[in-house]
Amino acid sequence: MNEIKIFSPASVANISCGFDVLGVCLNNIGDEMVIRKTKKKGVVISKVHGDRDIPLDNKKNVAAISASSLLNKISINHGFEIEIFKGIKSGSGIGSSAASSAGSVFGINKLIEKPFSKNELIKFAMEGEKKASGTAHADNVAPLICGGITLIRSTTEIDVINLPIPDKLFLTIIHPKIKLKTSDSRSILKHKVSLKKTIDQMANLGGFISGLYTNDFNLIKRSLKDVIVEPTRSILIPEFYKIKKSAIDNGALGSGIAGSGPSIYAMVKGEKKARKVGEAMSEILIKIGLEFNLHVSEINRNGIKVLSKK
Amino acid sequence: MNEIKIFSPASVANISCGFDVLGVCLNNIGDEMVIRKTKKKGVVISKVHGDRDIPLDNKKNVAAISASSLLNKISINHGFEIEIFKGIKSGSGIGSSAASSAGSVFGINKLIEKPFSKNELIKFAMEGEKKASGTAHADNVAPLICGGITLIRSTTEIDVINLPIPDKLFLTIIHPKIKLKTSDSRSILKHKVSLKKTIDQMANLGGFISGLYTNDFNLIKRSLKDVIVEPTRSILIPEFYKIKKSAIDNGALGSGIAGSGPSIYAMVKGEKKARKVGEAMSEILIKIGLEFNLHVSEINRNGIKVLSKK
Structure with missing residues (x-):
């Protein structure tokens, strides 16, 4: 196998009560990545489609950073070229950097016949996340590597638990088109609780x-509360509380900031209701004339997917 | 029915990772309480056996305080007399006040033919706990009322979840004979984390x-850690870290402060190992010449138990 094409999905970290420990993998939103073996050693980001702001430079591109941390652990006499087709907007809060960080190491691991475990891939992918946000968190990369809903018990010794997924659980996500860098969104957090x-x-x-x-x-509904991060971070998101309220008024189990924002998620039972919740959330942003993207997704049980090989 | 005799068990709150939210009901350690209907309205603590320090005064005795908060909610033309046979040492950290607080309302509720729900009984019992410790926590009274291992999701709207109990799960508890008042043990906690x-x-x-x-x-073993309370509270308990280490070295899944201490619990798989862990923990206190009580208990799935009625 010389080339692999993968789909690396978006994800929602935190889920209100689970700051830095919970993450959920999404289904139909994500990036595509083509990874090819090259004669030259090392890794090269050959092209990024769909987002002009993403750097190609190996020291700045998160896919290259995580790939390099993997390649440092093995000795092979060839390298890799990565072409990225961004489907996730960077700075949206639904794991754009994680899709690149995890996608590159997942793909390379397939091309070199899987010498690394899921936990090792998470460790490599966290290096990319560290570059993107300033801290090596795993709450977005773990659900991409492991699928479904994950709990990060530890990142020192990587310990990820796949939580069960109730049937018909959907996420509705609205992305107001303002850009929040994860590092900025982290910097306003209070260090003491x-x-x-x-x-x-x-x-x-x-x-x-x-x-x-x-x-x-x-019980899920009663528990989807965030008393630590939301009160601080929500001030960065226009109409946050109105959007959250409209989601809950329309039947969502809960709603809150997706990752570091500005996207807002709602967790909903059933697809029909998830779409209705999406319409209600949209109305708030239409009213103030702020552009947005809307996604409705079932939970992706499998994580990153191979689309083709050759 | 004019009289009821109940067994109100000891309990271990916190369980390392679950400060103020987790509690476990024990099996063979506890108080007995006899509650009798009286012509005179209100509640009287007629006698406390086995602990001279416990006050009989209605405003100070936690069993009377929780009973009064229940009686304030109903209109009946008689009262109750409560006789307490203490089996749990007060200030030991294994729910002495909770046994009295929860036992009195559980027993009275039976005598008046159960008008109150479990959640309501927890609310009343928390009034006793408030007197004992300064805060109205539910982590000891909930497992007594509900049985087993409980998670307190909320105490504003009482929301208690019964967690599953893996087979052969035992608790070994060593009680070094020093007395720690819960209120003192709470006062040294840091208010910011x-x-x-x-x-x-x-x-x-x-x-x-x-x-x-x-x-x-x-996974239970990997998770039984307390980074918040133990580092502060453990300084009040002689040889805490040595005892904890000896428990783990001898096969315990985890070990930590029982409730607000000074008792130390170890969670162990299997009764034989639980007893071995108990011996190892004991040796540390024998070495320094500090008296102690040792308990080995399976988890009590049922909570407070009726012993007899008449």
């Missing part, structure tokens, strides 16, 4: 996870 | 809960 809020967030995370295991949509 | 530690604690709580649902003892 009150013990009371820590306990509340833990309680809700525990409730959410229990709800997933027991298919208890009502 | 770093965001990093909050995330780590959330991740471990999520891992622990997942481990319970999937019977994954290895």
